[in-house]
Amino acid sequence: MVLSPRLGGYDNLILDLDGCVYVGDEPTPGAVEAIDELRAAGKGVAFVTNNPRHSGEDYVRRLWRMGIRASLADVVTVGGATQHLLAETRPGRTAFVIGTEAMRKHVGDAGLRVLNGSDTASRAEVVVVGGTEDLVYDDLKQASLAVRAGADFVAAGRDSTYPTQQGLWPGTGAILAAVECASGRNATIVGKPEPRLFETAIDRLGPGRTLVVGDRLDADVAAAARLRLDAALVLTGATDAEEAAAAEDPAPALVAASLAALVRGAG
16 A cells, blocks of 8 residues: 555544444454554554543454554543543542443542442532443433532533444434433533544644544544644545535545545545
């Protein structure tokens, strides 16, 4: 694979995971070779995800299983960013979490006492919402009651869907919409389109011109625009060619059928 001249002006690339590097448990076509080629060309590579379902260690293991070399320092997760934010601003408080065990651990490791499963869950001082495939009505009820009673309200992101091999599944944003509707309040968002994840990735990558590569206009491209970074949109995830062609304010600097197509200059 020959590196596209379109990437010649960039020193570093921030790659979104779901929908860009892989879909479900399978890498997107040619992604493994494309990432190897980027590294062989001396490009810095960082991986970023708005998916709060897994820990950073889980993502590293998944990448290795696919044949993609990665260390924990290479992967910036919204769960880790949520933990950092809560540790800085809300340690010692009580929390109710909608999300996976990984997200509950992030909240606990931030110094909050997680009340899930207790009789006092609806009186939590902080409500944290992340994506999960094990949502039950009681979760929505407890979270909404706590938010209505004045709890701080934090969410991993607003992604309405995330790509799987079966198609687009409901994402964090779909769950968050129910809690916001029932409580009458909007959450503080940690992940994209807020710039925190990209700022962390840039700090780890070091100096140089950076290109963001992702599959969502409302998350990846929007977050890049907030930091005045160029963004490339790939069509292997949540956005199709018609949506990409109609995109404006912000619009991606580059559009390609896949990460591999972007790297080799096709499409």
